[in-house]
Amino acid sequence: MAKAKRNTGCPIAYSLDVIGDKWSLIIIRDMLMRGKDTYGEFLAAEEGIATNILSDRLRHLCAEGIIEKRRDPDNKKRILYSLTEKGLDLAPLILDMVVWSYHHDANTRASRAMVERIENDRAGLLKELRQKGRARASQPRRS
Amino acid sequence: MAKAKRNTGCPIAYSLDVIGDKWSLIIIRDMLMRGKDTYGEFLAAEEGIATNILSDRLRHLCAEGIIEKRRDPDNKKRILYSLTEKGLDLAPLILDMVVWSYHHDANTRASRAMVERIENDRAGLLKELRQKGRARASQPRRS
DNA sequence: TAAATCAATTGCAAAATGCAAGCAAAAAAT
DNA sequence: ATTTTTTGCTTGCATTTTGCAATTGATTTA
Numbered sequence: 001m002a003k004a005k006r007n008t009g010c011p012i013a014y015s016l017d018v019i020g021d022k023w024s025l026i027i028i029r030d031m032l033m034r035g036k037d038t039y040g041e042f043l044a045a046e047e048g049i050a051t052n053i054l055s056d057r058l059r060h061l062c063a064e065g066i067i068e069k070r071r072d073p074d075n076k077k078r079i080l081y082s083l084t085e086k087g088l089d090l091a092p093l094i095l096d097m098v099v100w101s102y103h104h105d106a107n108t109r110a111s112r113a114m115v116e117r118i119e120n121d122r123a124g125l126l127k128e129l130r131q132k133g134r135a136r137a138s139q140p141r142r143s
Numbered sequence: 144m145a146k147a148k149r150n151t152g153c154p155i156a157y158s159l160d161v162i163g164d165k166w167s168l169i170i171i172r173d174m175l176m177r178g179k180d181t182y183g184e185f186l187a188a189e190e191g192i193a194t195n196i197l198s199d200r201l202r203h204l205c206a207e208g209i210i211e212k213r214r215d216p217d218n219k220k221r222i223l224y225s226l227t228e229k230g231l232d233l234a235p236l237i238l239d240m241v242v243w244s245y246h247h248d249a250n251t252r253a254s255r256a257m258v259e260r261i262e263n264d265r266a267g268l269l270k271e272l273r274q275k276g277r278a279r280a281s282q283p284r285r286s
Numbered sequence: 287t288a289a290a291t292c293a294a295t296t297g298c299a300a301a302a303t304g305c306a307a308g309c310a311a312a313a314a315a316t
Numbered sequence: 317a318t319t320t321t322t323t324g325c326t327t328g329c330a331t332t333t334t335g336c337a338a339t340t341g342a343t344t345t346a
Contacts, residue, residue: 201325
């Protein structure tokens with residue numbers, strides 16, 4: 001994907017260079033909000049990502065240190081993907097998108113309950129998402 | 144740009160369909176954080192957007208109700224662009240990108256002071272950005 | 287060893303982006 | 317009134333990215 005990094009030091013430009021394509025945040029959403037962790041599960045998303053794009057994005061997200069891959073210890077022909085701390089730190093962004101779309105997309109399927117939780121207990125929800133994400137990773141924790 | 148809307152109702156997919164390209168958020172950043180409001184100013188951004196892309200994105204953002212255009216009353220050969228309420232509602236997203244990049248981009252130019260303000264006085268900063276944005280718009284307020 | 291499962295690559299078409307040049311409308315200068 | 321300048325935008329074409337269908341590779345299970 002996006003080969004050309006703008007590299008201006010601007011945080012918005014950096015974010016867009018790293019996750020500013022049509023698919024990366026869909027994958028991250030699936031991992032963070034829907035507990036998905038395999039290639040096959042990402043492929044089955046209703047948005048319909050192509051196999052080559054998915055492969056490319058997973059590689060890219062690994063290279064950027066946003067996700068990690070390892071073999072499933074239980075089903076050894078499966079590869080498990082999990083969010084790193086850097087990936088988990090994207091949770092606020094995802095939640096903001098939910099709120100924004102809820103208010104401005106007439107066709108949204110975001111639930112009122114979720115939006116109220118985000119607005120009233122943002123910190124608690126973020127903590128919960130982080131814990132679930134860490135549990136899936138089962139990597140050495142750095143904190 | 145992005146002709147194909149996924150239209151699944153998912154808030155993340157909606158956000159990506161509307162502002163998920165390489166340039167839209169750069170323009171919105173310039174308007175929200177840097178007070179820019181003309182084509183020429185956007186064109187001069189250090190990231191170097193091409194004229195046709197800029198034109199296309201401004202048209203698209205207008206069509207999506209994120210920005211509005213009008214002639215400058217003072218310098219009538221100028222066209223002024225301003226954020227709508229829908230556009231101003233993207234401020235939280237922008238701030239989260241600043242925080243994320245600050246923590247994860249070794250090369251970031253985001254200032255520590257700004258990040259601390261975002262983390263300690265998010266609500267106040269958002270209010271301030273909204274007021275400045277509204278002042279630039281000088282449209283009838285809806286609230 | 288053979289079959290099944292899961293992940294990923296390849297080839298080609300379509301779409302988006304980038305670049306250089308030029309056009310158009312309004313205002314300012316002459 | 318005509319020319320010049322400013323500002324915003326379009327066009328043509330090359331490059332890059334994305335999308336789709338088919339296929340390949342690697343590992344596990346039978």
